[in-house]
Amino acid sequence: MKILTEHIDVPNIDTIDVFMKHGGYSAVKKALKKMTPDEVTEEVKKSGLRGRGGAGFPVGMKWSFLAKPEGVPRYLVCNADESEPGTFKDHYLMWKSPHTLIEGMIVSSFALGANTSYIYVRGELMYVINILEKAIQEAYDKGLLGKNILGSGYDLDLFVQPGGGAYICGEETALLESLEGKRGNPRNKPPFPAVKGLWQCPTVVNNVESISATSWIVNNGGDAYAAIGVGRSTGTKLISASGHIKKPGVYEIPLGITVEDFIYSDEWCGGIRDGHKLKAVVAGGSSVPILPAELILTTAAGEKRLMTYESLSDGGFATGTMLGSGGFVVMDETACIVHNTLTFAKFYHHESCGQCSPCREGTGWMDKVLNRIEHGQGRKEDIDLLVDVAKKIEGNTICPLGDAASWPVAAAIRHFRDEFEWHIEHPELATKPGAVFMREGASWTK
Amino acid sequence: MSKIVFPAETLELVKKIIARYPEGKQKSALLPILHLAQAEWKWCSPEVMDYVASLLSIAPIEVYEVASFYTMFHLEPVGEHVIEYCRTGPCCLMGGVEVYDHLKKRLKINTGETTKDGKFTIKEVECLAACGWGPVFQIREKYYMHLTKEKVDEIIDELSK
Numbered sequence: 001m002k003i004l005t006e007h008i009d010v011p012n013i014d015t016i017d018v019f020m021k022h023g024g025y026s027a028v029k030k031a032l033k034k035m036t037p038d039e040v041t042e043e044v045k046k047s048g049l050r051g052r053g054g055a056g057f058p059v060g061m062k063w064s065f066l067a068k069p070e071g072v073p074r075y076l077v078c079n080a081d082e083s084e085p086g087t088f089k090d091h092y093l094m095w096k097s098p099h100t101l102i103e104g105m106i107v108s109s110f111a112l113g114a115n116t117s118y119i120y121v122r123g124e125l126m127y128v129i130n131i132l133e134k135a136i137q138e139a140y141d142k143g144l145l146g147k148n149i150l151g152s153g154y155d156l157d158l159f160v161q162p163g164g165g166a167y168i169c170g171e172e173t174a175l176l177e178s179l180e181g182k183r184g185n186p187r188n189k190p191p192f193p194a195v196k197g198l199w200q201c202p203t204v205v206n207n208v209e210s211i212s213a214t215s216w217i218v219n220n221g222g223d224a225y226a227a228i229g230v231g232r233s234t235g236t237k238l239i240s241a242s243g244h245i246k247k248p249g250v251y252e253i254p255l256g257i258t259v260e261d262f263i264y265s266d267e268w269c270g271g272i273r274d275g276h277k278l279k280a281v282v283a284g285g286s287s288v289p290i291l292p293a294e295l296i297l298t299t300a301a302g303e304k305r306l307m308t309y310e311s312l313s314d315g316g317f318a319t320g321t322m323l324g325s326g327g328f329v330v331m332d333e334t335a336c337i338v339h340n341t342l343t344f345a346k347f348y349h350h351e352s353c354g355q356c357s358p359c360r361e362g363t364g365w366m367d368k369v370l371n372r373i374e375h376g377q378g379r380k381e382d383i384d385l386l387v388d389v390a391k392k393i394e395g396n397t398i399c400p401l402g403d404a405a406s407w408p409v410a411a412a413i414r415h416f417r418d419e420f421e422w423h424i425e426h427p428e429l430a431t432k433p434g435a436v437f438m439r440e441g442a443s444w445t446k
Numbered sequence: 447m448s449k450i451v452f453p454a455e456t457l458e459l460v461k462k463i464i465a466r467y468p469e470g471k472q473k474s475a476l477l478p479i480l481h482l483a484q485a486e487w488k489w490c491s492p493e494v495m496d497y498v499a500s501l502l503s504i505a506p507i508e509v510y511e512v513a514s515f516y517t518m519f520h521l522e523p524v525g526e527h528v529i530e531y532c533r534t535g536p537c538c539l540m541g542g543v544e545v546y547d548h549l550k551k552r553l554k555i556n557t558g559e560t561t562k563d564g565k566f567t568i569k570e571v572e573c574l575a576a577c578g579w580g581p582v583f584q585i586r587e588k589y590y591m592h593l594t595k596e597k598v599d600e601i602i603d604e605l606s607k
Contacts, residue, residue, distance in 0.1 A: 073468075085534045085573040118466075123481065123518050124574055126587040159466040164477050164516025167572065181476035181508075183515040199471055240578060242536040248578035286535060286573075329536050329577070343535040347572050353515075 001228055003216045003236045004209065005252040008096045014131060016138035019099040025144055027215035031107045032152035035218070040111035044214055046222025048234035053079055053170070053207030054285060054325040056309050059214075065194040066112055067202040075203040076109045078119040078211050079175055083167040084404075085286035085347055086327025089238035090208035092250040094121070094128050098135035102158065104211040106144060107218050109156050112204055116157045119208075120175055123162040132160050167351035171399045172205040174353065185355045186399035209238050230256035233308035237323070239268075243330035246270035259283075259305045259312075260297050263330065276332035279444040280415075283312055284324020286344045287404030289411030290337070291321050293443050317411065333444040336436045337419045341412040342370040348405030359402040362393040366409050373420060376427030383420050387413055450497045456482055460501060472502050476512055480519055489520035517571060525560040525567035527605050530584045533570045536577035541594075545581045546570075548595040552602055565606065 012018040019025070031040050045060030066074060078101065082090040094101055101119065109117045121129050136158055139145045147155045161179055163169050169178045173187035176198050197203020213235060217225050226234045233255040242248045245263065247270040253262065263278065264271045272278050281296040282288060298304055300319035305311050312323045331340065349367040354360045366389055369382050390406035397403070413420060419437040423430040430437070438445040452460065460479055467474040479501060483494050495509040502509075513519040520528070531537075531546050550556055553566050560567040576582045579591035590601060 082575045083573055086536055086577050087573075088575045088577050088579075091575045122575065123477070123516070124571075124584060126481070127589070130587075157466075161466075161474075162478055162481055164480065164512075165518035165571070166516050178477065179474060180471070181473035181502075181504075181512065183512055199468065242577035242580065243539050250578065282535075327577070329539070331539060335539055339538070340535050343533065343538050347534050350572055 001236060001254045002252050003225075003228075004093060004100060004212050004238060005097075005250075008093075013097050014099070014135065016099060016135065016142060019097070020142075023219075024099055025103050025139075025142075027103055027218040028106045028144055029150060031110055031218050032150055032154055037111045037113055040107060040214075040218060043217050043222040044111065047213075047217045047225035048222075048229075048232060049210060049213055049217065049225065050233075050309065051207055052209035052213075052237065052326070054084065054287075056323065059206060059210050062194070062206070063108075063112060063204060065192065066204055067195045068113065069202070073116065073201050074112055074114045075198045075201060076105065076112050076114040076117040076211075077172075077175065077179065077198060077203055077205045078105060078117070078208055079170060079172065079205050080119050080121040080125075080208045081163050081167075081170040081175060082208070082325075083122055083170050083351075084325050084327055085344065086242060086282060086329040087240050087285045087325040088242075089240045089250045089326060091125060091128065092240075093208060093212060093238065094125075094132060098128075098132045099139070100212045100215070101132070101208055102135055102139055102145075103215045104213065105158055106139075106149070106156060108204075108206065108211050108214050109158075110154055111214075114204075115155050116159075118159050118161050118179060118198075120161045120163060120169070120179055122169075123164045126162065129160050129162055136160070166353075167347070168353045168399070168401060171401065174399065175205060176203065183353070185353050186401075188398055228254050230306060230308050231310060233310060233323075237307070237326050239307070239326040239328050241269050241328045241330065244273050244276060244332040244335065245330045246273055253307055255306075255308050257307050259307055262307055262328075263297075269328075269330065272330070272332050276334065277444040277446075278330065279333045279335055279442075280331045280337065282321075282327070282329040282331075282408070284322045285327035286329075286347065287407055288322040288324045289317055289320070289407055290341075290415060291319075291411075292415050295319055295415070296321075317407070318414075321411075333438070334434075334436055337412050337416040338370070338374050338423050338430075341409055342367070342374050344408045345370050345405070348401065352401060352405070356397040356399075356402065358393045358396040359405060362389050362402070363405045365389050366405070370409070373423050376423070376431040378420075378424035378427070380424060382424065383413055383417065386410075450487070450493050452482070452486060452501075456486065464502075473504050473508065475502060476504070476509065477516070480509070480513055484519060489523050491523075523560075526565050527585050528567045528569060530569045530571045530574075532572070532574045532576070532580065532582045532584075534573040534577075536573075537580035537582055540580040542581035545593045545595060545598060546583075549583075549598050549602075552599065566602075 169184040174184040349363040390410040394406040422437040
């Protein structure tokens, strides 16, 4: 079942004529001519679509929080600041099929009553920004953007805004600050963007994938979307698969397939690269807890784990993880967990905006301590120190970057403590190039 | 450096960018215009930033504090080609460390440095959202993916011509 990527490999699908030949922009016609904004919102609510950026908050509910005071403009801002390590699905979708996002932007802006909308794209993707701007111009030329779209009386202007290289701007209030031309420091909430967002006006911020899914929902109805998936994990999800698999890439999966199928089936990742075994997976982007092979394939209760929000988080952080952004990083037995954790810690240290002390100082300390463990200068008490620092960041910051920084460190120690101990106790072995700890009796060392 | 003024066609573009936002909210154009400025002058010198401030009728400090927050803006002179390699986890899993070490050896410079002939600067950056195609680096707008030592040599050879 493909919703977003059905035609993604059609030659020239990035041009509006080819896109329309494959049914593109039919949702705009249907929504603007046959539906009211509230009816569109109602279908999105019924679909059960959840925010695809990582938080998984129901999109329809987020829309219904939007304040609608008379005479005040409302805005839809698309979050295309994709920067969570392991995640490259939005990059892929916008690069290959820009009109999929633009169609979703028109439908969603109509539902929200926004007459000006912005797509905030991470600045490094300047070539994708050029692709989007060309596609937007095509949509204007066809009367799908601008004044009185398709004679419906609805007006919409759509602009692309480049970021400047800052992970924190993926946090929605930091994104709005950035769009206002400021440093990307997250705002205190409340007020939420739905009440005071861009330039203090009511604003909805949604991820690329979430917005892109709304066109299919308009065309086929919320119930049809909700029929795909399992329980509260409805529809399809783009998964960015990377690491030690045979076929890295972006895959659109119906939510609910097993993790085992996703890793080993030829339809998806195609299995672990030849001659190697699965050791661990970071299932939803760098911030979610890493799990060792046995816990990613089956829950602690012994059930097959599914690619759903609920199944991946089964067992809480003790034995589970999160679907997050769908950044699925696979590691075989050659991967050093200490080194990988260090790269993530460095990332969060670099990307902390510096506003809250626990995050600004804590990410620096985790980076430093992990760095000395990696380089053979670890101390016995360092492991507990890391756990302690992680705990003191979590929940103590304005935005979720603090949590995102603390979880990967805490989880790596939770599930691979022996690997950290080995680094500290045997620095002469651990610092040899390519050296990796082999846990006795583990499924990946047999 | 000659007097800092955008060419006429860029000034037209600046006007168009400012028109994307409601009246009085022209500061929103800061990031897009800093990108244009960096494309024009290679790096964001204080003079360039002062010029950008004047275009937007904002105080120079408002530009400095923004340019210094975002990784993409170079606050020091850089070489003709700025190679920004992704050093985050997934690229490292795919052999990034060896490839980037090779790049540094080949150019005989470290991260953050520029070759003596002013041709190349190497910068270390965080995740470039191309994890499935790693190791990855970026030179201006172009992504170079699935890097190997051999590929790095080819790219450097090509750019050295």
